[in-house]
Amino acid sequence: MLMKKRSILLGLSITASLLLLQACASKVAYEDATEVETTTLEFGSTDLQQIAVKMVDSVLSFPPVVEVTNQRRPVMFVDKIKNKTTEHIDTESITDTISTRILRSGKFRFVDMTKAAEVREQLAFQNESGMVNRNTAAQIGRQIGAEYMMYGNLSSIVKKNNKVKDVYYKFTLKLMHLESGIIEWSDEKEIRKRRKKSLFGL
Amino acid sequence: MKRAKTSNQNYFARVFASVLLVALLSACSTSGLEAIGTPDDAEVQKHLLIHNDALAKKITISDMRTRKTGGLLEVKLTLSNLTPRDKAVSYRFSWFDDDEFEVEAGVDGWTPVSLHGAQSISVQGVAPNGSVKSYRLNVKGQ
Numbered sequence: 001m002l003m004k005k006r007s008i009l010l011g012l013s014i015t016a017s018l019l020l021l022q023a024c025a026s027k028v029a030y031e032d033a034t035e036v037e038t039t040t041l042e043f044g045s046t047d048l049q050q051i052a053v054k055m056v057d058s059v060l061s062f063p064p065v066v067e068v069t070n071q072r073r074p075v076m077f078v079d080k081i082k083n084k085t086t087e088h089i090d091t092e093s094i095t096d097t098i099s100t101r102i103l104r105s106g107k108f109r110f111v112d113m114t115k116a117a118e119v120r121e122q123l124a125f126q127n128e129s130g131m132v133n134r135n136t137a138a139q140i141g142r143q144i145g146a147e148y149m150m151y152g153n154l155s156s157i158v159k160k161n162n163k164v165k166d167v168y169y170k171f172t173l174k175l176m177h178l179e180s181g182i183i184e185w186s187d188e189k190e191i192r193k194r195r196k197k198s199l200f201g202l
Numbered sequence: 203m204k205r206a207k208t209s210n211q212n213y214f215a216r217v218f219a220s221v222l223l224v225a226l227l228s229a230c231s232t233s234g235l236e237a238i239g240t241p242d243d244a245e246v247q248k249h250l251l252i253h254n255d256a257l258a259k260k261i262t263i264s265d266m267r268t269r270k271t272g273g274l275l276e277v278k279l280t281l282s283n284l285t286p287r288d289k290a291v292s293y294r295f296s297w298f299d300d301d302e303f304e305v306e307a308g309v310d311g312w313t314p315v316s317l318h319g320a321q322s323i324s325v326q327g328v329a330p331n332g333s334v335k336s337y338r339l340n341v342k343g344q
Contacts, residue, residue, distance in 0.1 A: 034311035036292045036344060049311030057328040066272035104306065105274070105331050 077146035085156035234342030275329040283317035
Protein backbone atom coordinates (compact mmCIF):
# COMPACT_ATOMS: atom_id res chain seq x y z
CA MET A 1 0.00 0.00 0.00
CA LEU A 2 2.79 2.36 1.03
CA MET A 3 4.80 1.36 -2.06
CA LYS A 4 1.85 2.10 -4.29
CA LYS A 5 1.43 5.54 -2.73
CA ARG A 6 5.13 6.21 -3.12
CA SER A 7 5.04 5.31 -6.81
CA ILE A 8 2.02 7.60 -7.32
CA LEU A 9 3.83 10.42 -5.54
CA LEU A 10 6.94 9.80 -7.63
CA GLY A 11 4.89 9.90 -10.82
CA LEU A 12 3.20 13.12 -9.79
CA SER A 13 6.44 14.81 -8.84
CA ILE A 14 8.07 13.82 -12.16
CA THR A 15 5.09 15.25 -14.07
CA ALA A 16 5.17 18.47 -12.05
CA SER A 17 8.91 18.93 -12.49
CA LEU A 18 8.58 18.28 -16.23
CA LEU A 19 5.91 20.98 -16.39
CA LEU A 20 8.18 23.39 -14.51
CA LEU A 21 11.19 22.58 -16.72
CA GLN A 22 9.08 23.08 -19.84
CA ALA A 23 8.27 26.58 -18.65
CA CYS A 24 11.99 27.43 -18.43
CA ALA A 25 12.95 26.46 -21.98
CA SER A 26 12.60 29.17 -24.65
CA LYS A 27 10.89 28.09 -27.85
CA VAL A 28 9.44 29.48 -31.04
CA ALA A 29 5.87 28.67 -32.02
CA TYR A 30 3.37 29.78 -34.64
CA GLU A 31 0.41 31.64 -33.21
CA ASP A 32 -2.99 32.74 -34.45
CA ALA A 33 -2.45 36.01 -36.37
CA THR A 34 -5.95 37.17 -35.40
CA GLU A 35 -5.42 36.61 -31.67
CA VAL A 36 -5.73 39.56 -29.26
CA GLU A 37 -2.18 40.87 -28.81
CA THR A 38 -1.26 42.79 -25.66
CA THR A 39 2.54 42.59 -25.61
CA THR A 40 3.03 46.34 -25.22
CA LEU A 41 0.89 49.46 -25.17
CA GLU A 42 1.98 50.58 -28.66
CA PHE A 43 -0.20 50.34 -31.76
CA GLY A 44 -0.49 46.66 -32.66
CA SER A 45 -2.14 44.09 -34.91
CA THR A 46 -5.34 43.92 -32.83
CA ASP A 47 -5.77 47.70 -33.16
CA LEU A 48 -5.26 47.51 -36.92
CA GLN A 49 -7.76 44.66 -37.31
CA GLN A 50 -10.36 46.36 -35.09
CA ILE A 51 -10.09 49.61 -37.07
CA ALA A 52 -10.37 47.83 -40.42
CA VAL A 53 -13.42 45.76 -39.39
CA LYS A 54 -15.25 48.76 -37.93
CA MET A 55 -14.57 51.03 -40.92
CA VAL A 56 -15.45 48.48 -43.60
CA ASP A 57 -18.64 47.35 -41.80
CA SER A 58 -19.65 50.97 -41.37
CA VAL A 59 -19.09 52.11 -44.96
CA LEU A 60 -20.77 49.04 -46.47
CA SER A 61 -23.90 49.37 -44.32
CA PHE A 62 -24.31 53.17 -44.49
CA PRO A 63 -27.68 53.70 -46.31
CA PRO A 64 -26.60 56.41 -48.84
CA VAL A 65 -23.50 54.32 -49.76
CA VAL A 66 -25.68 51.19 -50.04
CA GLU A 67 -27.94 53.11 -52.44
CA VAL A 68 -24.98 54.14 -54.64
CA THR A 69 -23.38 50.67 -54.68
CA ASN A 70 -26.61 48.76 -55.28
CA GLN A 71 -26.61 49.31 -59.05
CA ARG A 72 -22.92 49.80 -59.87
CA ARG A 73 -19.40 49.52 -58.46
CA PRO A 74 -18.01 53.07 -58.17
CA VAL A 75 -14.26 53.64 -58.55
CA MET A 76 -12.41 54.82 -55.46
CA PHE A 77 -8.90 55.93 -54.70
CA VAL A 78 -7.38 55.75 -51.24
CA ASP A 79 -5.25 58.65 -50.09
CA LYS A 80 -2.69 58.30 -47.30
CA ILE A 81 -3.84 58.22 -43.69
CA LYS A 82 -2.18 61.06 -41.80
CA ASN A 83 -0.37 59.74 -38.73
CA LYS A 84 -0.75 62.42 -36.07
CA THR A 85 0.38 60.22 -33.19
CA THR A 86 3.85 60.33 -31.65
CA GLU A 87 4.49 56.72 -32.68
CA HIS A 88 5.86 55.43 -35.94
CA ILE A 89 2.87 53.63 -37.47
CA ASP A 90 2.70 52.17 -40.96
CA THR A 91 -0.61 53.77 -41.96
CA GLU A 92 -0.35 52.31 -45.48
CA SER A 93 -0.84 48.92 -43.87
CA ILE A 94 -4.14 50.15 -42.38
CA THR A 95 -5.38 51.51 -45.71
CA ASP A 96 -4.24 48.31 -47.46
CA THR A 97 -6.35 46.19 -45.11
CA ILE A 98 -9.35 48.49 -45.44
CA SER A 99 -9.17 48.75 -49.25
CA THR A 100 -8.66 44.98 -49.65
CA ARG A 101 -11.76 44.26 -47.58
CA ILE A 102 -13.85 46.84 -49.44
CA LEU A 103 -12.63 45.54 -52.81
CA ARG A 104 -13.41 41.93 -51.87
CA SER A 105 -16.94 42.89 -50.84
CA GLY A 106 -17.59 43.56 -54.54
CA LYS A 107 -19.11 46.97 -53.82
CA PHE A 108 -16.31 49.28 -55.02
CA ARG A 109 -13.42 49.21 -57.49
CA PHE A 110 -10.08 50.90 -56.90
CA VAL A 111 -7.37 52.78 -58.76
CA ASP A 112 -3.88 52.72 -57.29
CA MET A 113 -2.15 56.12 -57.41
CA THR A 114 1.05 54.74 -55.89
CA LYS A 115 1.72 52.85 -59.14
CA ALA A 116 1.03 55.75 -61.55
CA ALA A 117 4.73 56.19 -62.50
CA GLU A 118 5.20 52.48 -63.25
CA VAL A 119 1.99 52.37 -65.29
CA ARG A 120 3.10 55.43 -67.30
CA GLU A 121 6.46 53.79 -67.99
CA GLN A 122 4.83 50.55 -69.13
CA LEU A 123 2.30 52.36 -71.37
CA ALA A 124 5.10 54.44 -72.93
CA PHE A 125 7.04 51.23 -73.61
CA GLN A 126 4.01 49.59 -75.24
CA ASN A 127 3.07 52.59 -77.40
CA GLU A 128 6.35 54.37 -78.16
CA SER A 129 9.17 51.82 -78.15
CA GLY A 130 8.08 50.19 -81.39
CA MET A 131 8.64 46.78 -79.83
CA VAL A 132 5.01 45.96 -79.03
CA ASN A 133 2.35 44.98 -81.58
CA ARG A 134 0.01 47.99 -81.93
CA ASN A 135 -3.06 45.71 -81.87
CA THR A 136 -2.20 44.38 -78.41
CA ALA A 137 -0.77 47.58 -76.86
CA ALA A 138 -2.81 49.09 -74.02
CA GLN A 139 -4.00 52.52 -75.14
CA ILE A 140 -2.90 55.66 -73.34
CA GLY A 141 -5.62 57.89 -71.91
CA ARG A 142 -8.30 55.27 -71.37
CA GLN A 143 -8.04 54.76 -67.62
CA ILE A 144 -11.17 55.31 -65.55
CA GLY A 145 -11.13 58.31 -63.23
CA ALA A 146 -11.90 57.76 -59.55
CA GLU A 147 -15.29 58.98 -58.38
CA TYR A 148 -14.56 58.84 -54.67
CA MET A 149 -11.55 59.50 -52.47
CA MET A 150 -11.00 57.89 -49.08
CA TYR A 151 -8.77 59.65 -46.57
CA GLY A 152 -8.34 60.00 -42.85
CA ASN A 153 -6.38 60.68 -39.70
CA LEU A 154 -4.99 58.67 -36.83
CA SER A 155 -4.41 60.62 -33.64
CA SER A 156 -3.58 59.67 -30.09
CA ILE A 157 -3.62 61.03 -26.56
CA VAL A 158 -1.09 59.54 -24.16
CA LYS A 159 -1.24 60.14 -20.43
CA LYS A 160 0.77 58.61 -17.67
CA ASN A 161 1.59 58.85 -14.00
CA ASN A 162 3.79 56.72 -11.76
CA LYS A 163 1.49 53.71 -11.87
CA VAL A 164 -0.63 53.91 -15.00
CA LYS A 165 -0.03 54.67 -18.67
CA ASP A 166 -3.12 55.27 -20.77
CA VAL A 167 -3.22 55.50 -24.58
CA TYR A 168 -6.26 56.63 -26.54
CA TYR A 169 -6.32 56.25 -30.33
CA LYS A 170 -8.86 57.87 -32.61
CA PHE A 171 -9.06 56.83 -36.23
CA THR A 172 -11.22 58.96 -38.54
CA LEU A 173 -12.00 57.94 -42.10
CA LYS A 174 -13.93 59.96 -44.70
CA LEU A 175 -15.30 59.26 -48.15
CA MET A 176 -15.46 62.26 -50.48
CA HIS A 177 -17.29 62.53 -53.79
CA LEU A 178 -14.47 64.05 -55.88
CA GLU A 179 -16.52 66.08 -58.35
CA SER A 180 -18.81 67.77 -55.85
CA GLY A 181 -16.45 67.71 -52.87
CA ILE A 182 -19.22 66.36 -50.67
CA ILE A 183 -18.30 64.00 -47.83
CA GLU A 184 -20.60 61.03 -48.42
CA TRP A 185 -19.61 59.06 -45.33
CA SER A 186 -17.40 59.40 -42.29
CA ASP A 187 -16.82 57.31 -39.19
CA GLU A 188 -14.53 57.06 -36.19
CA LYS A 189 -13.06 54.23 -34.19
CA GLU A 190 -11.79 54.83 -30.69
CA ILE A 191 -9.44 52.50 -28.87
CA ARG A 192 -8.29 52.86 -25.29
CA LYS A 193 -5.49 50.81 -23.75
CA ARG A 194 -4.09 50.99 -20.27
CA ARG A 195 -1.07 49.49 -18.60
CA LYS A 196 -0.88 49.28 -14.83
CA LYS A 197 2.42 48.66 -13.13
CA SER A 198 2.33 45.60 -10.96
CA LEU A 199 3.09 45.71 -7.24
CA PHE A 200 6.80 45.09 -7.75
CA GLY A 201 7.13 47.50 -10.67
CA LEU A 202 7.67 44.79 -13.30
CA MET B 203 4.29 8.72 13.62
CA LYS B 204 3.18 6.53 10.75
CA ARG B 205 -0.20 8.27 10.65
CA ALA B 206 1.49 11.69 10.51
CA LYS B 207 3.63 10.56 7.58
CA THR B 208 0.59 9.31 5.64
CA SER B 209 -1.33 12.58 6.13
CA ASN B 210 1.78 14.46 5.00
CA GLN B 211 1.90 12.35 1.85
CA ASN B 212 -1.81 12.97 1.26
CA TYR B 213 -1.20 16.67 1.57
CA PHE B 214 1.57 16.62 -1.05
CA ALA B 215 -0.51 14.43 -3.35
CA ARG B 216 -3.35 16.96 -3.10
CA VAL B 217 -0.98 19.86 -3.88
CA PHE B 218 0.41 18.05 -6.93
CA ALA B 219 -3.08 17.15 -8.09
CA SER B 220 -4.22 20.76 -7.85
CA VAL B 221 -1.12 21.98 -9.74
CA LEU B 222 -1.95 19.52 -12.52
CA LEU B 223 -5.62 20.54 -12.48
CA VAL B 224 -4.70 24.25 -12.83
CA ALA B 225 -2.35 23.39 -15.71
CA LEU B 226 -5.09 21.41 -17.45
CA LEU B 227 -7.73 24.10 -16.85
CA SER B 228 -5.51 26.85 -18.24
CA ALA B 229 -5.04 24.75 -21.38
CA CYS B 230 -8.84 24.68 -21.84
CA SER B 231 -9.40 28.41 -21.41
CA THR B 232 -9.34 29.11 -25.15
CA SER B 233 -12.74 27.52 -25.75
CA GLY B 234 -15.85 29.49 -25.02
CA LEU B 235 -19.32 30.14 -26.37
CA GLU B 236 -20.46 29.85 -29.95
CA ALA B 237 -23.61 31.36 -31.47
CA ILE B 238 -24.58 30.00 -34.88
CA GLY B 239 -27.22 31.59 -37.07
CA THR B 240 -28.69 30.54 -40.41
CA PRO B 241 -31.45 33.10 -41.07
CA ASP B 242 -32.83 31.35 -44.18
CA ASP B 243 -33.12 27.91 -42.58
CA ALA B 244 -36.14 27.84 -40.26
CA GLU B 245 -35.06 24.60 -38.52
CA VAL B 246 -31.57 25.66 -37.46
CA GLN B 247 -32.16 29.41 -37.45
CA LYS B 248 -30.31 30.13 -34.21
CA HIS B 249 -28.42 28.04 -31.73
CA LEU B 250 -25.89 28.45 -28.99
CA LEU B 251 -23.10 26.00 -28.18
CA ILE B 252 -21.39 26.07 -24.80
CA HIS B 253 -17.84 24.71 -24.76
CA ASN B 254 -16.93 26.27 -21.44
CA ASP B 255 -19.46 25.97 -18.60
CA ALA B 256 -17.51 28.30 -16.33
CA LEU B 257 -17.63 31.09 -18.93
CA ALA B 258 -21.30 30.41 -19.74
CA LYS B 259 -22.15 31.17 -16.11
CA LYS B 260 -20.55 34.61 -16.47
CA ILE B 261 -21.25 35.63 -20.07
CA THR B 262 -24.26 34.97 -22.23
CA ILE B 263 -25.18 35.62 -25.87
CA SER B 264 -28.80 36.53 -26.65
CA ASP B 265 -31.05 38.41 -29.06
CA MET B 266 -29.55 37.14 -32.33
CA ARG B 267 -30.94 39.28 -35.14
CA THR B 268 -30.15 39.55 -38.83
CA ARG B 269 -31.11 41.75 -41.76
CA LYS B 270 -29.96 42.35 -45.31
CA THR B 271 -28.27 45.68 -46.09
CA GLY B 272 -27.45 46.21 -49.75
CA GLY B 273 -27.32 42.45 -50.31
CA LEU B 274 -24.99 41.90 -47.33
CA LEU B 275 -26.03 39.96 -44.23
CA GLU B 276 -25.90 42.18 -41.15
CA VAL B 277 -25.86 40.52 -37.72
CA LYS B 278 -26.57 41.85 -34.26
CA LEU B 279 -26.16 39.92 -31.01
CA THR B 280 -26.24 40.93 -27.36
CA LEU B 281 -23.38 40.02 -25.03
CA SER B 282 -24.29 40.20 -21.35
CA ASN B 283 -22.13 40.02 -18.27
CA LEU B 284 -24.02 38.00 -15.64
CA THR B 285 -21.57 38.78 -12.85
CA PRO B 286 -21.33 41.99 -10.81
CA ARG B 287 -17.62 42.33 -11.70
CA ASP B 288 -15.94 43.73 -14.84
CA LYS B 289 -15.17 41.02 -17.37
CA ALA B 290 -12.85 41.13 -20.38
CA VAL B 291 -13.75 38.86 -23.28
CA SER B 292 -13.02 38.75 -26.99
CA TYR B 293 -15.24 37.77 -29.89
CA ARG B 294 -14.86 36.88 -33.56
CA PHE B 295 -17.28 36.46 -36.45
CA SER B 296 -16.96 33.74 -39.10
CA TRP B 297 -19.05 33.75 -42.26
CA PHE B 298 -20.30 30.83 -44.38
CA ASP B 299 -21.86 30.54 -47.83
CA ASP B 300 -24.75 28.35 -49.03
CA ASP B 301 -22.59 25.22 -49.10
CA GLU B 302 -21.21 25.98 -45.61
CA PHE B 303 -17.77 26.91 -46.97
CA GLU B 304 -16.12 29.64 -44.93
CA VAL B 305 -16.07 33.00 -46.73
CA GLU B 306 -12.89 35.09 -46.35
CA ALA B 307 -11.56 32.61 -43.79
CA GLY B 308 -9.23 34.00 -41.15
CA VAL B 309 -9.76 37.64 -42.10
CA ASP B 310 -11.79 38.77 -39.10
CA GLY B 311 -9.65 39.10 -35.98
CA TRP B 312 -10.58 38.61 -32.34
CA THR B 313 -12.01 41.84 -30.98
CA PRO B 314 -11.43 42.52 -27.29
CA VAL B 315 -14.33 44.01 -25.29
CA SER B 316 -14.56 44.97 -21.67
CA LEU B 317 -17.94 44.47 -20.02
CA HIS B 318 -18.74 46.25 -16.77
CA GLY B 319 -20.59 44.36 -14.05
CA ALA B 320 -24.06 43.27 -15.29
CA GLN B 321 -23.60 45.26 -18.50
CA SER B 322 -25.02 44.23 -21.87
CA ILE B 323 -23.56 45.41 -25.14
CA SER B 324 -24.59 44.79 -28.71
CA VAL B 325 -22.08 43.22 -31.04
CA GLN B 326 -22.58 43.87 -34.73
CA GLY B 327 -21.01 42.50 -37.85
CA VAL B 328 -21.46 42.85 -41.61
CA ALA B 329 -20.77 39.91 -43.91
CA PRO B 330 -17.69 40.37 -46.12
CA ASN B 331 -19.70 39.81 -49.32
CA GLY B 332 -23.10 38.86 -50.72
CA SER B 333 -22.51 35.10 -50.82
CA VAL B 334 -22.78 34.76 -47.01
CA LYS B 335 -25.80 32.79 -45.81
CA SER B 336 -24.88 31.92 -42.22
CA TYR B 337 -22.60 33.18 -39.49
CA ARG B 338 -20.89 32.07 -36.31
CA LEU B 339 -19.87 34.20 -33.35
CA ASN B 340 -17.20 32.85 -31.00
CA VAL B 341 -16.76 34.37 -27.57
CA LYS B 342 -13.92 33.50 -25.21
CA GLY B 343 -12.43 34.85 -22.02
CA GLN B 344 -9.21 36.81 -22.32
